[in-house]
Amino acid sequence: MKFSRTLIPTLKETPADAEIVSHQLMLRAGLIRKLASGIYNWLPLGYRVLRKVENIVRQEMDSAGALEILMPAVQPAELWQSSGRWDHYGKELLRFADRHDNAYCLAPTHEEVVTDIAKREIRSYRDMPLNLYQIQTKFRDEIRPRFGIMRAREFLMKDAYSFDVDDQAAAASYQVMHQAYTRIFERLGLRFSVVEADSGAIGGSFSHEFMVLADTGEDAIVSCGGCGYAANLEKAEAVASHAGAPEPGPATAEVATPGAHTVEEVAEFLGVAPHQIAKTLIYLADGQPVAAMVRGDRELNEIKLKNQLGAAELQLAPPAVIQEVTGGPLGFSGPLGLEVPVWVDHELLQAPALVVGANKADHHLTGLHLQRDVPQARPADLRVIAPDDACPRCGGELEFARGIEVGHIFRLGTKYSTAMGAEYLDAEGQSHPIVMGCYGIGVSRIVAAAIEQGHDDNGIIFPLPIAPYSVTILPLGHQGPVMEKALELYRQLGQKGVDVLIDDRDLRPGVKFKDADLVGIPLRLVVGNKGLKQGQVELKHRADGRVEMLPLEQAADSLVEMVNQGGGQTL
RNA sequence: CGGGACGUGGCUCAGUCUGGUAGAGCACUGCGUUCGGGACGCAGGGGCCCCCGGUUCAAAUCCGGGCGUCCCGACCA
Incomplete structure (x- = not known):
């Protein structure tokens, strides 16, 4: 191509509304232009990069035996009602009506449509394993689109769906995709890490995320050089020490702590270390109050708590609820006397004496021994893993890094096939729900991620395989x-x-x-x-x-x- | 959805406080000089100052209401 004959509108100056490097450089290098918030034009140079990424993804999916199809972006409401997601997906699902006033949505993902295909076309165990994929435009009406193409409302995604007769076969299909993804990211020329991940709202038994490593990444990940364990910080297990429960000390005592709300204030006031204090947080899980406790110097992992509770929604309780549940104001909550379920991070069971809120303004309790004083407390892994934690698998040292999620693979089980009646007949003529998996790659996001990872003061440094x-x-x-x-x-x-x-x-x-x-x-x-x-x-x-x-x-x-x-x- | 900021040629921004002829640099057009790391001179073109209303002799500027964009938070493959 001759430069004089193409359109590469480079900019000398950085556009004011671009914050992160990849966004700035994509604009400056003339790869993209914004049409509206979270919606972008791909100019010739950018589209070449996008197509090269797409090609590699397509080639590796094809050679993994997946079959390319194309599903519609506009989908009827009925399908989404049959899976239950019309009501549960929330405002990210852009809904609208056609001229006959029939309800439709712009698809943010395609489980419903692909399950509908499976329901209609898969009859027998002989039709599986089957893996259908597409590279197609998705629309998610994000609350706050940002970072250019990185979190856009309209974006290009490769989504694949596997169909198997049982869990064992589904696990094999999952492995095939795991390997295909690894080859894809190797060929793209990106430094990446595969981490265990929370399976989130889509559900399913376990999942892995493929992270492009970049300091500016939105996700935090931990990895162990010793055994190869790697996980999203949201998911990473914090192991409890196996030391036995400590002997209780003297009984609890109430102390006045005027004006001391935060852990730091209480620690300072009482002259104790933050780890000797336990925070008690009141949450609403699907509207029901629960208490959750972690050490004062730790951070509660809401995803872990949510999963423990099996809750669909979890949020911190407003002050009025805290007052009602504990009898005290925000900032002085403790476990004693609560009638709601009390969950405690297992680490707390090792503490001989804890400082906790007294459920009374300006007062705390000292000398709390969980096993003695709160026997109904349910221990679980509730906290965010920290730099002083050991690898949950081998006990080795953990490394922390940041990454950009560019791929995510899930096992879906029979969630959608059961809801939508996608079944097959086995060799004995018995009917069973199809066991599914789903596998996404953010194709357009990869372009931004590659630039986050590869740039210097002078501009973009593209890996050869995806350079325009x-x-x-x-x-x-x-x-x-x-x-x-x-x-x-x-x-x-x-x-x-x-x-x-x-x-x-x-x-x-x-x-x-x-x-x-x-x-x-x-x-x-x-x-x-x-x-x-x-x-x-x-x-x-x-x-x-x-x-x-x-x-x-x-x-x-x-x-x-x-x-x-x-x-x-x-x- | 809560908090904050911003909307002025294609881009980066000044001018707004204190109302009085719309500006600069870059980009663009023409001519000339220049030519191995974003050249220089001369001459040009290009504006609903986000929109609607109000105040005023007079509004980019003051007041009210919208809309849009970005950032932080909450949320989210």
């Missing part, structure tokens, strides 16, 4: 031998199947250098008078800045070799 062009040629001059040689190289590379962009604009060299860096093309070939006099062209690697001089006659072949070895694609 593998090679860019910069003729430092607009005519004469420089341009002739540059065009010759351009033709040679093109004929050999290399995606190449030649900057044939009549501009000063500096502008071309800046744009080439900004746009992030991995291999840059500079054709200038200096080099040509020695029969050479200069090759610069975008990633590490390495420069080498290549003899003119061999340049094309060398480049082809590099592109092929680096997994470069031709669109």
Whole structure:
């Protein structure tokens, strides 16, 4: 492609409404433009990147035996009512009516439609295993779209769904996808980590997330170098020590703690360490109050609590409810005398004496021994794992990192097939619900994630496999031998199947250098008078800045070799 | 949905407090010089100052109401 013939509107200045690097650089490099909040146009250069990501995903899904289909973005309400999600999905589901006043939605995901396909087309155990996937536009009416393409309302997703006869077969299908995903992210040229994850509202037995590692990532993850354990912070287990329960000390005593609400204030006032204090938090789980306790220096993991309770919704109780449940104001809650269920983080059982709220304004209790004083307390893993925690598998040291979720695989079990009546007949003629799995990849998000991971002060550094062009040629001059040689190289590379962009604009060299860096093309070939006099062209690697001089006659072949070895694609 | 900020040529922003002819840099067009890291000179084009209403002789500027965008939080593959 000739630069002068395409549309790559680069910007010198950073647009004011872009906060994170990937968003800024995608705008500056002319990959995307915003149409509305969370809704973007993909310009030629950006769309090439998107298509290259898509190609790799498609190739690996195909070779894993999945079958590509295309499902509609507009879906009738009835389907969503049959799964129960029309009422439960919430406002993220964009609903509207057609001219006949029939209700529809823009699909945020496709379990309903694909289960409907399975229900209609799968009759026998002989029809499985089956895996159907699509690469298609999703719409989620996010409360707050942000970070450009990273959390957009409309985005491109690869979603796959597996259908199996039983859990064992479903586990095998899950493994196949796990491997396919690993190959996909390796081929994309991204540093990533596979972590255990909470399966969330979609349900199912367990799941893994594929995280692109980047300091700016929205998710925190932990991993163990020793045994390979890795998990989302939301999910990571905090193991209890196996030491026996400590002997109780003297009975509890009430102390006045005027004005001390927070753990820090109470610790300071009483001259104890925060870990000797227990926080008691009052939650509403599906509207029912419960108490949950963690050590003062710990953070409660709401997802763990929610899962323990089997609750669909969990939120901190408002002050009025706290007053009603505990008899005291916010900030002085404790477990004694509560009639609601009390859940305690198992770590607390090791404490011989705890400071807790007295359920009375400006008062706390000291010397609380959980087993003695709150025998009905139910121990569980309720807290967020912390840097001083050991690996829950091998006891080794944990590393903390940040990541961007780009893939998520779930086992769905029979949630949708049962709700929607998708069944098959086994060899004995018995009817069973189909066992499903679902597997998502945020295709457009990968583009942003790749940029979060690969950039420097000068712009984007694309991995070769997804770079919009593998090679860019910069003729430092607009005519004469420089341009002739540059065009010759351009033709040679093109004929050999290399995606190449030649900057044939009549501009000063500096502008071309800046744009080439900004746009992030991995291999840059500079054709200038200096080099040509020695029969050479200069090759610069975008990633590490390495420069080498290549003899003119061999340049094309060398480049082809590099592109092929680096997994470069031709669109 | 709670809190905050912002809306002025394509982009980045000044001007708003204290009402009085709409500005700068970049980008764009033409000419000339320049040409290995975002050149320079000259000459140009381009604005419903987010929208609606109000106050005023006069509103980008003051007042009221909308709309939009971004950030933090809550929420979310």
